[in-house]
Amino acid sequence: MSLKFFDKLSQNFIELLDDKDDYNVIIEVENKEKSFMAHSNVLKYRSSYFRKELENIQPNKNNIKTIIKSSISAQIFDVILKYIYGGIVNLENVETRFIYDLMLIANELEFEELTTKLETHLIENKASWLKTHFSFIYHSIFINNFKNLEKFCNDIIVKYPNLIFESSDFTSLPESALISILKRDDLQLEEIKIWDYVIKWGISQNPTLPKNLVEWNKENFLTLKTTLQQCLPYIRYFHIPSNDILDKIQPFKRILDKPLWKDLMQYLISPDRPVNSIILPARSVLIPELPTRDKEPFSTIITNEHIAEITSWIDRKSSTYSLGDIPYEFQLILRGSRDGFAPQTFWDKCHGHSRAVVIMKVKGTDEIFGGYNPLAWNANLNHNSWVQTKDSFIFSLKNGNIQTSILSRVKKSERALKYLDKSAQKSWGPLFGDDFFMCSLSSNFTLNEDCEYRNFGFYEKLITTTTYFSIVDYEVFKVIKKII
Known part of the structure; x- marks a missing residue:
């Protein structure tokens, strides 16, 4: 029988890292703006990568070796060092993109155990985020040889x-x-x-x-x-x-x-005559399964992290809801790839729905735009009408290479939104002031870049420098208070 005391061992090594006693290695990261102190023996025995690095570096007069990793952020390397010394990686309250970037760095530094654990964590717990950022993920995993993510x-x-x-x-x-x-x-x-x-x-x-x-x-x-x-x-x-x-x-x-x-x-x-070439089998045709509603992803565009952000804006909170504390559910009203991209479909599906969030993925970029309307959409007007509210807003969400979300609240509340008559509904979808709207003269939002954002001052902030665009997909959700 063996008694194991790994918790105390891990704690002691973390203390060694924090105390910085007898360090003989400096690692400079983030374009040399941040440095960490470490011990060569720990690095060499925990990492084949650092063993090779240290063998090729000459110490200075104080017998200190310096490793430069300019492309690694200080936040990520802090996690890496705590993994090296204590075998602990805390993933609570961190964004999924950070976990993904951490996996890339762990792979670069040849931490196979950590890389595999993070890869598995993303697949098992962050599948919706992976699907939302699919093209970005797919291009990077083959460069880095992540077999589980490839599959x-x-x-x-x-x-x-x-x-x-x-x-x-x-x-x-x-x-x-x-x-x-x-x-x-x-x-x-x-x-x-x-x-x-x-x-x-x-x-x-x-x-x-x-x-x-x-x-x-x-x-x-x-x-x-x-x-x-x-x-x-x-x-x-x-x-x-x-x-x-x-x-x-x-x-x-x-x-x-x-x-x-x-x-x-x-x-x-003569198809019956033999040939010398290898004839590969025909590709199999999958029999489509009818998914039950609880297995469908709630969105093809946004993640739960985005919902936390949007609902915090709705409630005018100064901080973002944690994922466990979001007080609302997003109920899908319309999805373009399911219901069609004709402008009239928007008005037919959304008529009468209040507290609605419109989300769209821009074609050819990582941009996700959207807007919130607290009032009920009305498709039965005889003429175009401005609608007044102080609670509408438009936004751009962080996604892929876009690191920061932008919230822009209504500035001209008397012209926060425009509801359209029947004839205009054939070409126009939702209009947030004169700043942001969906349009298609060919009756398909995915074509011709008729959708538009222009900063005419109806909303407070600039959310993008993109002016004309078409979309890959769009969704409209009704925001419903959870029953506790």
């Missing part, structure tokens, strides 16, 4: 491939990420569309290629073939309709190996 994301992509293939930064996807998707037998996308996306990605990696395919020479096709050599083997050529092969693949046949193209042509003419 988590790819399991989503195979069901909803447009999340990546239709994203504005698809062509910047790492090759390893694209290959991992192409390998999946359950990717729910027509094979010829997969081919189109692969060609699009390959051409974008070579911006000097002629824009017009008729101008391509032998070297141009060789360049594209070389770029896509790891991707092409995962295309299921023998399951592509003949018309698509002639229309889409034949123009690029020079990037395929000659035996493959010969077999493909033979297969079109």
Whole structure:
């Protein structure tokens, strides 16, 4: 039998770190604006990364070695040091983005145990945040080789491939990420569309290629073939309709190996004759499950952290509600990707609902905009009318590369919102003063960048420098007081 006293051991090592007695290492972080003191023996035995670093650094005249990690924030390195000395990482009351950044730094510093624990924590406890920041997450995990997160994301992509293939930064996807998707037998996308996306990605990696395919020479096709050599083997050529092969693949046949193209042509003419090329199985078609309501994510755009922030603004609190103390629930009224993006749908769905929050994800950026209306939307007016309230506000939420949320309360309360007549509802959605509104002359908010933000002074603060935009999705929630 062994008696273990890890708690006291951890406490004593944390005290050693705090006392800074006999330190012989200084770690400078955050562009050398902050420094930490540590002990070389502790660092070397707890971290193979720091062992290698210390072996290559000469001490100064006081026998002190200095390690410079300018790109690491002081807040994150403080957590890392407490993990090194005490084996403790406190994740209470920290934002999910901080946990994600901590995981990246732990991986960089080769703390495999900590990295794996944080990766698992994000998947099991922060799935909604990962989905909200999907494109950002997906691009970074392949650079850093997070296998569990790769599987988590790819399991989503195979069901909803447009999340990546239709994203504005698809062509910047790492090759390893694209290959991992192409390998999946359950990717729910027509094979010829997969081919189109692969060609699009390959051409974008070579911006000097002629824009017009008729101008391509032998070297141009060789360049594209070389770029896509790891991707092409995962295309299921023998399951592509003949018309698509002639229309889409034949123009690029020079990037395929000659035996493959010969077999493909033979297969079109006589599919029963054997070929030498490997015929991959057709991708499986998933039978869609009907999810129960309690399994559906409450939002495709925002997280519980965002709800805490918005409800604090509604109650005019000076600090943000903790996640356990949010006194409201967000009840979904409308989701564009579910109910449609026509402006008229907004008025039909939201008529009569008060205390409503409008949320939208901007296409091509990380921006999330929104507005709050404490009054009931009215779709039965005979003429356009200004609506007065002192409690409406508009906002931009922190998300991805946007680190700070911005709240802008109504300034001209007599013109806080505008309700529209039937004819205007065909092209216009919600209007917050003349500053912020959703519009679509083509009856689809995702097209043509007709939505607009302009700082005309109806609301207090500038929430973005973006003027015209279209959206990826939008949602309207009714804010309901929880029954305790």
